[in-house]
Amino acid sequence: MSSHSPQPTKVKVEFDRGLKRDIGKVGLLFTGVGSIIGSGWLFGAFEAASLVGPAAIISWMLGAVMIIIVALNYAELGVMFPVAGGVIRFPHYAFGSFASYTSGWITWLSVVATVPIEVLATVQYASSYLPWLMHTVDDTLVLTGPGIAVSVVLVAIFCVINMFGVKFFAKFNNVLVWWKLLVIVLVIVVLGALAFHPGHFHEAQFGGFMPEGAGPIFAALPAAGIVFSYLGFRQGVEFAGETTNPQKNVPFALIGSVVITGIIYVLLQIAFIGAVPDSMLANGWGGLSFTNDAGPWAEIAIVLGAMWLGIILYVDAVVSPADTGLIYTALSPRLSYSQARVGNAPSGLAKLSKRGVPWVGLIVTFVVACFMFLPFPSWAQLVGFITTGTVLSFGSGPVTVAALRRQLPEQERPYRLPGGDFFPLLGFLCANLIVYWTGCATNWKLFLAVAVGYIVLVLHYMFSDRSKIPPFQLKSGWWMLLWLGALGVLSYLGHYGEGSLDILTFGWGELGAAVVTVIVFYVAVSQRLRPQDVVENVERTHMVDVEDEGLEAQP
Numbered sequence: 001m002s003s004h005s006p007q008p009t010k011v012k013v014e015f016d017r018g019l020k021r022d023i024g025k026v027g028l029l030f031t032g033v034g035s036i037i038g039s040g041w042l043f044g045a046f047e048a049a050s051l052v053g054p055a056a057i058i059s060w061m062l063g064a065v066m067i068i069i070v071a072l073n074y075a076e077l078g079v080m081f082p083v084a085g086g087v088i089r090f091p092h093y094a095f096g097s098f099a100s101y102t103s104g105w106i107t108w109l110s111v112v113a114t115v116p117i118e119v120l121a122t123v124q125y126a127s128s129y130l131p132w133l134m135h136t137v138d139d140t141l142v143l144t145g146p147g148i149a150v151s152v153v154l155v156a157i158f159c160v161i162n163m164f165g166v167k168f169f170a171k172f173n174n175v176l177v178w179w180k181l182l183v184i185v186l187v188i189v190v191l192g193a194l195a196f197h198p199g200h201f202h203e204a205q206f207g208g209f210m211p212e213g214a215g216p217i218f219a220a221l222p223a224a225g226i227v228f229s230y231l232g233f234r235q236g237v238e239f240a241g242e243t244t245n246p247q248k249n250v251p252f253a254l255i256g257s258v259v260i261t262g263i264i265y266v267l268l269q270i271a272f273i274g275a276v277p278d279s280m281l282a283n284g285w286g287g288l289s290f291t292n293d294a295g296p297w298a299e300i301a302i303v304l305g306a307m308w309l310g311i312i313l314y315v316d317a318v319v320s321p322a323d324t325g326l327i328y329t330a331l332s333p334r335l336s337y338s339q340a341r342v343g344n345a346p347s348g349l350a351k352l353s354k355r356g357v358p359w360v361g362l363i364v365t366f367v368v369a370c371f372m373f374l375p376f377p378s379w380a381q382l383v384g385f386i387t388t389g390t391v392l393s394f395g396s397g398p399v400t401v402a403a404l405r406r407q408l409p410e411q412e413r414p415y416r417l418p419g420g421d422f423f424p425l426l427g428f429l430c431a432n433l434i435v436y437w438t439g440c441a442t443n444w445k446l447f448l449a450v451a452v453g454y455i456v457l458v459l460h461y462m463f464s465d466r467s468k469i470p471p472f473q474l475k476s477g478w479w480m481l482l483w484l485g486a487l488g489v490l491s492y493l494g495h496y497g498e499g500s501l502d503i504l505t506f507g508w509g510e511l512g513a514a515v516v517t518v519i520v521f522y523v524a525v526s527q528r529l530r531p532q533d534v535v536e537n538v539e540r541t542h543m544v545d546v547e548d549e550g551l552e553a554q555p
Contacts (some may be wrong), residue, residue: 025249027174031327032257034177035232038118038324040225041184041265042125042317045272046288046296047224053211053285054201054273056220057266063226064262066430071233071254072417073398073427078250079414080404081538088338091396093537094403094528096473101344102480103396104335105453106446110389111332115369117386118325119154123147125317143373152370154322158329159366163357176323183316184264186309187297188271194304196274200281207284215506219496222438228387229265232327233258251415275300329369333361343469343540344460388438388446395431395483398424399521403528421521429517435487436513439497447488470540476533479524486516 048056077090087107092100123143127133133147143151161172200206210217221227233254277300280288290296298313337358339345353359401417402424417423435443461469494509495502504512529537 025252027171028249028253029256030174030177032233032253033260034173034180034323035327035331036230036257036261037177037180037184037264038121038229038232038321040229041268042121042297042320044225044229044265045269046290048220048226048269049273049276049285050288051212051220051224051286052216053207053209055210055212055217056224056273057269059217059220059224059226060262060265060269062217063221063230064258064265066221066434067227067230067233068255068258068262069423069430070394070397070427071258073401073424074394075251075254075415076401076413076417077397077404078254080411082250083338086338087393087397088335089342090400090404091477092342092344092470093534094400094407095477095479095524096529096533096537097342097344097470097477098472098474099396099477099480100342101339101457102450102453102477102484103393104339104344105456106389106450107393108332108335108339109449109453110386110393111328111335112365112368113372113389114328114386115155115158115325115332115365116151116372118321118328119151119158119369120373121321122154122318122325123151125314125321128314148373151373154325155329155366155369158326159362161326162330162333162362163353163359164355173323173327176319176326180316180320180323181264183312183320184268186312187301188267190306190309191271191275191300191304194275194306195277196271197276197278198274200273200276206281211285218433218437218510219439221434222387222442225387226265227391227434230258230261231387231390232324272296272300275304277303329362329365332365333358336361336364342537344457346460346464385442385445388435388443389449391431391434392446392484392487395428395435396480398427398431399524401427402521402525404534406525407528407531407534425517425521428521429514432487432513432517433510436490436494436509437496438491440491440494440500441497443488443491443497444499447484450484470537473529476527476529479520479527482523483516483520486520490516 045056048059052059074086078086081090081093083089088100088104091103120143123133127147132144133150134142135144136142202209276288290299298310298317301307301309301313333349336345336349337352340347340350340361349358349361349364351358351360402421404411461472490504490509490512491497492500493503493512494500495505496509
């Protein structure tokens, strides 16, 4: 690899051939908002309050700020290269195949796992009035035979809706998002009017504002599903190649979706803390518990005499996660499509229908999602796994921004973050801190899944036509191994989650994450590809022959 000095290299930006640019500004925003507001809001306020108390409000604000910082980096990338599955393809441009595959494998695992989880949530909530859907085995609620059948049918419905194309999907999703927003506003207003106890936020008998200290404020970000509840912002990136005006629509959707939902989540948390009956706080916020299968919101509404609101929440407990499951069903095949376009997956996954849908990837999503209907651990553990995986995949974005600025300094950037490396470095730190706070008990499972992914990668290179796959490019992507290894050691030495050694106490672990961030960031940037290699990687993804419905290769 020769000198990394900037060269006057510029890439001609091409849209993916065959994908339909049918999502408008509001449609793209609502895709993000609909993805963000899923099963997370139904339990997030309760989980956060039980861990942190009233200081959970700070956790929601902090989560929104951290995710916005990461999203700002993707806003620059998304308008510079408005392609489908950008989370996977951006690292490929800057660092090559190995880095792209690592990010892509983690992302795909997280997204595909979200589909059955949201379906499972839908079925579980519905089982409160359709008990034949689930039963208890060894104190664990699992699907019955009919429940599995209903779950498979739901995934099939999601896939069928997506087969009609992104335009139909966007319209259908817009209706569901308006419903979810209406229900949330109703909850905030009605519960605030029926019961609001200001003393819950500060009185000593309830533990004060911060009953557990400062540490849980950060631990709650992954543990209570707070970060998980914001992760849907990515849709603005993943559907960038299918929106009418990506230069304006992508930043609007990325930032707008997090700001809107951040305000909603904070108001929900305030409404929850104020509405909880005093009797439920006899054992403090940590002793707070609910027995209603449809969730704490419905139980509070019923206790306060708003049975009609409880019924609406029973319905929404099915609609909210179902809509999110629908969106992730749309996202998954676009990720596998992107992997195929860069050569890291079989070329068949890049096939598009006449409506511009990656139909082969959609079939794979259906099969894998149905296969994953197995007895799962707790909701919080599943959320932690998905949070870690998704945040890791996002973590490569800020590093890619810094690398591409050095590789393609003359490339047109309709949206550019100011401050040089400041925001990319800060975005990378935010991602690393979230992974660290998730804890050792969850992280080791993800790192094991990554190792399995590398075995799959080796098999792909062994049995695929070498002329159709890119060079391995480990030399420019090995920093991914350094990054994952450093986070694994940090998690093991830290004090979050079972299995950690608790050597790095609160503050020291966070400092360690900052040190890891700076070292890995600049090692990665120093190992970036040459500008001409970037041009070749970008052009290669547009030369892939989309062998479906007579579509021609992108010239």
